[in-house]
Structures are given as structure tokens and as C-alpha cells.
Amino acid sequence: MSDTLISPPPATRPRGRKTGLGLASLTAIVVGSMIGSGIFALPSQMAASAAPGPLLIGWTVTGVGMLTLAFVFQTLASRKPDVDGGVYGYARAGFGNYVGFTSAFGYWVSAWVGNVAYLVLLFSTLGYFFPAFEGGATVPAIIGASVVLWIVHFLTLRGVQTAAFVNVVVTIAKVVPILVFIAIAAVGFKAGLFSADFWGKATQIDGASLGDTMTQVKNMMLVTVWVFIGIEGAAVYSQRAAKRRDVGRATVLGFVGVLALLLMVNLLSYGLMAQADLAGVPDPSMAGVLESQVGSWGAAFISVGLVISLLGALIAWVLLCVEILRLPAHEHVIPKALARENAHGAPANALWLTNICVQVLLLWTLANASTYTNLVYLATSLILLPYLWSAAYQVLLAVRGETYENGHGRAKDLAIGVVALGYAVWLVYAGGWQYLLVAALFYLAGTALYLWARRESRLPAFTTPEWVVVTVVALTSILAAVMMATGNLAVL
Numbered sequence: 001m002s003d004t005l006i007s008p009p010p011a012t013r014p015r016g017r018k019t020g021l022g023l024a025s026l027t028a029i030v031v032g033s034m035i036g037s038g039i040f041a042l043p044s045q046m047a048a049s050a051a052p053g054p055l056l057i058g059w060t061v062t063g064v065g066m067l068t069l070a071f072v073f074q075t076l077a078s079r080k081p082d083v084d085g086g087v088y089g090y091a092r093a094g095f096g097n098y099v100g101f102t103s104a105f106g107y108w109v110s111a112w113v114g115n116v117a118y119l120v121l122l123f124s125t126l127g128y129f130f131p132a133f134e135g136g137a138t139v140p141a142i143i144g145a146s147v148v149l150w151i152v153h154f155l156t157l158r159g160v161q162t163a164a165f166v167n168v169v170v171t172i173a174k175v176v177p178i179l180v181f182i183a184i185a186a187v188g189f190k191a192g193l194f195s196a197d198f199w200g201k202a203t204q205i206d207g208a209s210l211g212d213t214m215t216q217v218k219n220m221m222l223v224t225v226w227v228f229i230g231i232e233g234a235a236v237y238s239q240r241a242a243k244r245r246d247v248g249r250a251t252v253l254g255f256v257g258v259l260a261l262l263l264m265v266n267l268l269s270y271g272l273m274a275q276a277d278l279a280g281v282p283d284p285s286m287a288g289v290l291e292s293q294v295g296s297w298g299a300a301f302i303s304v305g306l307v308i309s310l311l312g313a314l315i316a317w318v319l320l321c322v323e324i325l326r327l328p329a330h331e332h333v334i335p336k337a338l339a340r341e342n343a344h345g346a347p348a349n350a351l352w353l354t355n356i357c358v359q360v361l362l363l364w365t366l367a368n369a370s371t372y373t374n375l376v377y378l379a380t381s382l383i384l385l386p387y388l389w390s391a392a393y394q395v396l397l398a399v400r401g402e403t404y405e406n407g408h409g410r411a412k413d414l415a416i417g418v419v420a421l422g423y424a425v426w427l428v429y430a431g432g433w434q435y436l437l438v439a440a441l442f443y444l445a446g447t448a449l450y451l452w453a454r455r456e457s458r459l460p461a462f463t464t465p466e467w468v469v470v471t472v473v474a475l476t477s478i479l480a481a482v483m484m485a486t487g488n489l490a491v492l
Contacts, residue, residue: 021241021242023249026250027249029233030233030250031171032170032233033230034258035174037117037306039261040309041286043289044288046269047269047275047276050216054217056267058224059224064423066228069391070252072420076235077244077247077248086234086236087236088327089327095389096465096466099466100331100333102385102443103386104325106385107383108324110378112357113378116365118317119362120137121310122148122311123145128299128303137366142365145362146359157348171312174308177309181265181289185271186264188293189271190271197275200275229380230316230317231255232386237320325350333450336457337349381428384427387427438489443477444474444477447470
């Protein structure tokens with residue numbers, strides 16, 4: 001059987017739909033997956049890292065870096081319309097089946113672990129109104145989180161179109177509280193507070209200085225690593241798009257919209273409270289900041305907004321979880337059982353596997369809260385590697401001249417790809433080398449699924465270059481295991 005890098009034949013296209021996802025639905029997937037909890041904690045997290053001057057420098061660098069990644073997804077969607085699955089498809093097309101598998105598997109693991117984070121934080125936030133849920137890891141909270149999980153599960157079983165429509169509605173609803181915060185903050189903004197210590201030379205947080213300008217820039221950029229996850233959402237759903245060009249447009253529109261919201265929430269907060277006070281506001285700090293301006297109803301209003309935001313992010317990421325398994329299963333990279341769809345066109349097996357994993361980790365959080373937190377950081381590192389492969393694929397296409405027969409746009413796309421690749425490398429580095437070591441253990445364990453898929457399709461397990469990659473993964477896993485056994489690596 002041949003194993004060419006092509007999209008699935010028509011018979012394997014999603015069933016149960018007459019039309020694909022439109023621009024609004026694709027944009028809502030991008031916005032819904034990017035806006036989760038991060039923006040609601042941004043005021044205090046950034047205030048603890050940098051003063052306004054370094055903050056502006058850092059946002060400029062971050063904005064340029066993430067914008068180039070958005071352009072990468074837009075360009076690849078246009079130039080490689082036959083490659084489906086976004087971060088998975090680009091990794092596979094550029095660097096082979098096994099690298100494609102690691103991209104899909106790592107993305108899937110990070111996505112469902114992230115869903116556990118959303119559920120725990122959701123009920124921790126509800127603890128503002130119902131004390132039994134306080135902390136998010138109590139027995140009532142885990143029971144409530146489990147109920148929400150399976151409601152979303154059965155909603156998604158009704159079909160991706162249905163879940164995508166609900167996601168559009170929820171995405172609109174969760175942006176409203178953010179816009180209200182921005183409006184009130186703009187009215188109450190005090191320029192004197194914003195410029196009081198513009199470069200952070202005198203400000204101290206918990207008795208410690210912020211450091212020099214470059215230190216502050218680096219520290220605030222570490223925070224931005226986590227708030228842009230989800231920019232690839234439309235690309236992952238490229239096969240279900242009604243129009244391929246909408247994938248790239250949704251990516252850029254979603255990114256620009258979210259970036260504008262992040263900037264306004266972050267910068268306006270510095271004009272409402274002294275930086276040291278802002279840094280001490282407990283999460284979700286947006287609630288505390290608004291409470292300081294309008295009273296207790298402000299905290300309650302933002303808490304409701306966060307609940308809606310988390311529900312929307314949960315729906316968006318459940319959609320992404322199942323889609324990133326369905327496509328590789330059609331292409332002999334993951335067992336074909338995970339591609340099977342029900343009468344509504346939903347990948348039922350992939351959905352059941354994903355949410356059973358979420359349920360198990362939810363139960364684990366009752367006794368292992370700190371371990372769970374470390375797993376979330378590991379998950380974030382896993383999701384950054386697919387960004388790197390996507391940027392590298394654009395560079396590869398431009399260097400080869402593939403799809404650039406007339407030469408038009410090649411130099412521009414090469415420059416954008418190089419900047420995006422450099423930024424992606426930095427993101428992986430910033431995520432922490434220790435998590436990359438443990439990520440190798442996940443890749444090695446997941447390789448069993450890859451071998452299963454190759455065997456059932458009667459295809460060779462690895463090519464010669466892939467044997468090199470597998471060897472590197474295995475050796476890295478051994479190093480990680482030894483370091484964990486000797487106490488030199490503690491992330492689990």
C-alpha cells in the first residue's frame with residue numbers, strides 16, 4: 001500500500017454535513033481557544049514582571065513573532081491546500097510520518113490536559129459564589145467538573161457543526177465582559193499612575209526589584225508564551241472549512257482581535273492601580289482591578305465572564321482534541337479506529353478516548369494538585385513544538401522553491417518563515433528544557449500507537465531518517481528517566 005503525503009480520499013471526508021465551517025465559525029475557534037483564563041489573570045501577572053516601558057517593548061516583540069506565525073498558517077493554507085490538519089499536516093508533509101505523529105500526539109496530550117486545567121479553574125471561579133467549589137479540587141468541584149465534561153462530550157457527539165455553532169455564541173458572550181472592563185478602565189485611566197515609574201527602576205515586588213530593562217522584557221515574554229496558545233485552531237480544522245482561504249483569514253483575524261484585547265486589558269490596568277498593588281491582586285486579577293473601580297459587583301461580573309470564557313475554551317479545545325486524532329488516523333499515522341465517525345459526523349472513538357483521559361486526570365487532581373500543575377506546564381511545552389515544525393515547513397518550501405514556480409512572494413515568505421521559526425525556537429526554550437526532556441517520555445510511550453497504525457496498514461514502521469528521530473527520542477527519554485530517578489529532574 002502506498003503511503004504518500006496526500007489528503008484523505010473523498011470517502012474519508014467528514015460525514016454528516018452539507019456545508020463546511022464558515023469564516024465566523026473558524027474565527028470563533030481561534031478566538032475561543034486563545035481566550036481562556038490567561039487574559040483574566042494578565043493584569044497582576046504582567047505587573048509582577050515588568051514596568052510599562054519594558055512591557056511595550058516585550059509586546060512589540062511578541063506581537064511581531066506571533067503575527068509571523070499567523071502569517072505562516074495563512075500562507076501554508078493557501079499554498080498547500082492539499083495538506084489538512086494544520087500543525088499535524090505541515091509537520092508530516094515536511095518531515096515525515098513519525099514527526100507528523102509526534103506533532104499530532106503531543107498536541108492531543110497538551111490539549112486534553114489543558115481541558116482539565118479549564119475545568120478545575122472553572123469550578124475554582126464558581127467558588128466565588130458557592131464555597132463548596134472553592135479551590136477547584138474539592139470533591140463537589142470534581143463532581144461538578146465531571147458533569148460539565150460529559151455534557152460537552154454529548155454535545156460534541158451531536159456533530160462538529162452543532163458544537164461549532166455553540167462555540168460561536170459562547171465566544172461572543174465571553175468577549176462582552178472583557179469589552180466592559182476595557183471601557184470602564186479607559187474612563188478611569190490615570191496617566192500619572194501609568195508613567196510613574198515607566199522603566200521600573202524604583203518599583204519593588206515583594207521586596208525585590210524588577211531588574212534591568214532586558215530582564216523585565218524577558219520575564220513578561222515568558223508570560224506571553226501561554227496566552228497565545230490556540231492561534232493554530234483554524235488550521236487544524238482546515239479540512240472542514242467551507243472555503244480554504246477562510247482558514248488563513250480566520251487565523252489572522254482571530255490573532256489581531258485577541259492581541260488588541262490583551263494589549264488594552266494589560267496597558268489600561270497600569271493606569272488604575274500602582275504597579276506594586278496591581279501585582280498583588282489575586283487571580284483572576286481582572287476581577288480585583290474592576291472591583292477597585294466600581295465595587296463588588298465588578299468582581300462578580302468578571303467572575304461570570306471567566307466562567308463563560310472557560311466554558312467556551314473547553315468546547316473549542318474538545319473540538320481540537322478530536323480533530324487532531326481523526327486526520328492522522330485516516331493517514332496511517334494513528335490507529336484507524338480513531339477516525340470512525342458517528343451518524344452526525346463526529347469522531348466518536350476519538351472523543352471517548354479524549355474525555356476518558358480528562359476524567360481520569362480530574363480524579364487524580366483530588367490527591368495530586370501540585371503534580372497536575374506541573375503536567376499543565378509540560379502540556380504547554382508539548383504544544384509549542386508543532387509551531388516550530390509549521391514555521392520550519394514554510395522555510396523549507398521557500399528554500400526549495402516549491403509552489404513558487406514564478407518566484408512571486410518567495411523572498412517575503414522566506415523572511416516571514418525565518419522570523420517565525422526563530423520565535424518558535426525561543427518559545428520552546430522559554431517553555432523550559434526540563435519539560436522537553438519529559439515530553440520525550442510521552443513521545444516514546446505514544447510511539448506504540450504509531451507502530452499499531454503502521455502494522456494494521458501493512459506499512460513499514462520507520463524510514464531511515466525516522467529511525468534517527470526515534471533514536472533521539474529514545475535516548476532523550478532514557479536521560480529523562482535517569483535524571484528523574486536521581487532527583488535531578490522533578491516535573492511530575
